[in-house]
Amino acid sequence: MSHAHAITTPHSEALSATATGIPSGKLAMWVFLASEVMFFTGLIGAYIILRMSHLAWPGDEGHLSVPIGTLNTLVLLCSSATIVLSLSAAERRQVPAARNWLLATIVLGCLFLGIKGYEYHAKFSHHIYPSTNIFWSCYFAMTAFHALHVIGGIIFNVWVMLYTFSPKLWTSRGHRLELAGLYWHFVDIVWIFLFPLVYLL
């Protein structure tokens, strides 16, 4: 199977000279993501078990806006596309284009958080809190932990975007764009499962 490095620079080529043939940072990110799978599975698994234990779920007080949830899902999927296009531009050594696509990803991530904040505000204004019932406890726990990961991803993306302003830093650390992309796509995948479980089913 062929192995393609995202951004081929002298530094990244040196980094890939490992026993596995995989750059250490990239392998570490995948192992980290594997641990994150276990983390979110614990949350989602608990949600499924609790839901199966309740005949009426989420009940009369458990209304969520499907259109808003759908919009947020589409926003996050768009951000996955923009960050992979950023990586593609970086592979072609088009640094300004990579920066712009990364900026678009950051903006979309912030938009996702803004919409989620709007949803939270609407619930709080109706006196709905995590302590209201078991459904809302699960809802806030899962979506808040996911939102924290989105915030982490945005910070990572901003950090990598700053490298694009310095040719020296970009040459030595630009390969981290691929790591930021992997993390961002994982956050997207988590939402791909959270959205139907919480909003649709």
Add this chain to the structure above:
Amino acid sequence: MTVAQHSSNKTYIVIWVWLMALVLAGVGIAELHISKTAIVATVLVLSTIKAFLVAMHYMHLKTDRRMLAFVLIAPFILVALALCVVFSSRLIQL
């Protein structure tokens, strides 16, 4: 110096269109007046397809070393085993 490419931008855009369409399809199916079991099964299959598309094309598992796929698959095997235990105990109670 040659620059290795993962996929073309056209592929990324096509995958994006599919992802958007699958999301809207899932929302539409969830609104249908059919059995709840069919809706749950269909929507979760659609989610799995979306996650597969993202992992294979956007995370480049399709072209990267197979070892990375094993790193990701390992927790899923553990998760599947854990869920089997949980659901088997639930079925016993029923």
